[in-house]
Amino acid sequence: MIRVTERCVGCGACMPFCPKEAISVMGVAEIDAGRCTLCGRCASYCPNQAIEVER
Amino acid sequence: MRAVVVGAGLGGLLAACALAERGFRVRVHESLPYPGGRFTNLEFRGFQLSTGALHMIPHGRRGPLAEMLAELGAGVEIFRSEPQAVFRIGGRDYGVDEVYSAFSTGEKLRAMKLLAMMKLGRARAGEESYAEWLERHLRSELVMRLADAFTGWCLSLRAHQVPAAEVLAQVENLARLGETGVPDGGCRGVVDALVEVLESNGGELRVRSRVLGVSGTSWSFRVHTGEGAEEAEVVVCNAGLHRSAELAEGVLPPEYVRMLRGVESVPGVKISVACDEPVLGHSGVVFTPDAERVCGMNEVTNAVPELAPPGKHLLMAHAAPAGGDLRREAEIALRDLHRLIPDFRKRCRVLAVQTYRGEWPVNHAPSGTHIPPETPAGGLYLVGDGVKPRGWMETDGIAMGVREMLEHLSRALEESSV
Numbered sequence A: 001m002i003r004v005t006e007r008c009v010g011c012g013a014c015m016p017f018c019p020k021e022a023i024s025v026m027g028v029a030e031i032d033a034g035r036c037t038l039c040g041r042c043a044s045y046c047p048n049q050a051i052e053v054e055r
Numbered sequence B: 001m002r003a004v005v006v007g008a009g010l011g012g013l014l015a016a017c018a019l020a021e022r023g024f025r026v027r028v029h030e031s032l033p034y035p036g037g038r039f040t041n042l043e044f045r046g047f048q049l050s051t052g053a054l055h056m057i058p059h060g061r062r063g064p065l066a067e068m069l070a071e072l073g074a075g076v077e078i079f080r081s082e083p084q085a086v087f088r089i090g091g092r093d094y095g096v097d098e099v100y101s102a103f104s105t106g107e108k109l110r111a112m113k114l115l116a117m118m119k120l121g122r123a124r125a126g127e128e129s130y131a132e133w134l135e136r137h138l139r140s141e142l143v144m145r146l147a148d149a150f151t152g153w154c155l156s157l158r159a160h161q162v163p164a165a166e167v168l169a170q171v172e173n174l175a176r177l178g179e180t181g182v183p184d185g186g187c188r189g190v191v192d193a194l195v196e197v198l199e200s201n202g203g204e205l206r207v208r209s210r211v212l213g214v215s216g217t218s219w220s221f222r223v224h225t226g227e228g229a230e231e232a233e234v235v236v237c238n239a240g241l242h243r244s245a246e247l248a249e250g251v252l253p254p255e256y257v258r259m260l261r262g263v264e265s266v267p268g269v270k271i272s273v274a275c276d277e278p279v280l281g282h283s284g285v286v287f288t289p290d291a292e293r294v295c296g297m298n299e300v301t302n303a304v305p306e307l308a309p310p311g312k313h314l315l316m317a318h319a320a321p322a323g324g325d326l327r328r329e330a331e332i333a334l335r336d337l338h339r340l341i342p343d344f345r346k347r348c349r350v351l352a353v354q355t356y357r358g359e360w361p362v363n364h365a366p367s368g369t370h371i372p373p374e375t376p377a378g379g380l381y382l383v384g385d386g387v388k389p390r391g392w393m394e395t396d397g398i399a400m401g402v403r404e405m406l407e408h409l410s411r412a413l414e415e416s417s418v
């Protein structure tokens, strides 16, 4: 499970770090569950700790 | 003496380098995997987007940031933008000195006189906002739209949201220093140079290291991270006003913590666009007073081509939101771009829409707030974009805040026996 919480401001800092290009941003980040492999890279690059990953 | 810096944003890095140079044992903790905060590059499809800034230094080679970088020995070239700025009105670009021709004859002379006064630092204002001040001196719809575009680009606020006295001081500085510029390598060029200076002076940068809290008393702090606690005489907080208040709550008086928590950060929207050819044709600012939300655009690849793949260009637009729903604000800004750039669909491709607010804003304090870097706890300082002295904007304001912090620290050390 991967979840973008209400802490996300939409800054897009996570987007370039996704190896699957699964993140799109427009006001808030959205993760395409079909492409996401739960690697958790986006979470470690989020300045607001807004992404939660449960493996 | 030991100094711990919380956050490797521009404020934290400038402070860390200066302290290391003055002989402090310095350690910087950065929670992200890389330094630079909102002033570094984000590579995406070969384009150097950024974590925040539009790759520009407001006062270019002559401002306080450039001066501090030079003093620290951080070798980064800043390219002067020529022209510095133009205004896109009714599809035509007017240079700063031509813009008067867009005015009606009645307004022209008064507008010229007013701007001349502002540039010479002869204009005075009371408590009113910049919009109210302008209204009082020269009622003109065009002047108001120019003012909104200017403050919207520089401060992410509209003219009615900024104190007139602050804008007047900024315009005076802009007129005196008279340039703007793009650093070689973009934002990251500056950050890399600072990290190198820090490390060559014996300072240490730890990434992926979040500070959890600061305890202790004046000049005798304990800084807590996942690795344990470390002691320091001086702590410099670059984590933003709210987060700094939270981290140092135990060492600061409650009314001061409440004051920091009460400051509202400034939101913004940035759109980065890929182009197959130069669309603006220079690296200065194109102010956009006609647009609904977009305040200005730049195309920094005209100064630093490496910020885009060979032959391509990177155009960035900044919008100051009028409401809290940033998705909607971003949609309005995108519509603006289609109107501002002829054949947008054919020539441009949107790379990213980035929105900023809350704890990752355009600015942690609205321009004109003036919180001093020293806190009630001796040896605990604030730096960054919540702490800018009067008249200084963006990263040049951060550099001025760091300078004030260093001056205060030297005085405090001289006066006491710490």
Ligand SMILES: Cc1cc2nc3c(=O)[nH]c(=O)nc-3n(C[C@H](O)[C@H](O)[C@H](O)COP(=O)(O)OP(=O)(O)OC[C@H]3O[C@@H](n4cnc5c(N)ncnc54)[C@H](O)[C@@H]3O)c2cc1C
Pocket (backbone or CB within 6 Å): A047, B006, B007, B008, B009, B010, B011, B012, B029, B030, B031, B032, B035, B036, B037, B038, B039, B051, B052, B053, B054, B055, B056, B057, B058, B209, B210, B211, B212, B238, B239, B240, B243, B247, B268, B269, B270, B318, B356, B361, B362, B363, B383, B384, B385, B386, B394, B395, B396, B398
């Ligand atoms: C859209 C936009 C456009 C802009 N354009 C420009 C421009 O063109 N020119 C310009 O000069 N300025 C511009 N700015 C402003 C500029 O980017 C910022 O003012 C500046 O980068 C802020 O630096 P800072 O040091 O205050 O903080 P930050 O860059 O936010 O750095 C703070 C650092 O502290 C870290 N941190 C936070 N909490 C902790 C903790 N507990 N432990 C460890 N680390 C922590 C964060 O991860 C971060 O890296 C722009 C900003 C935005 C958003």
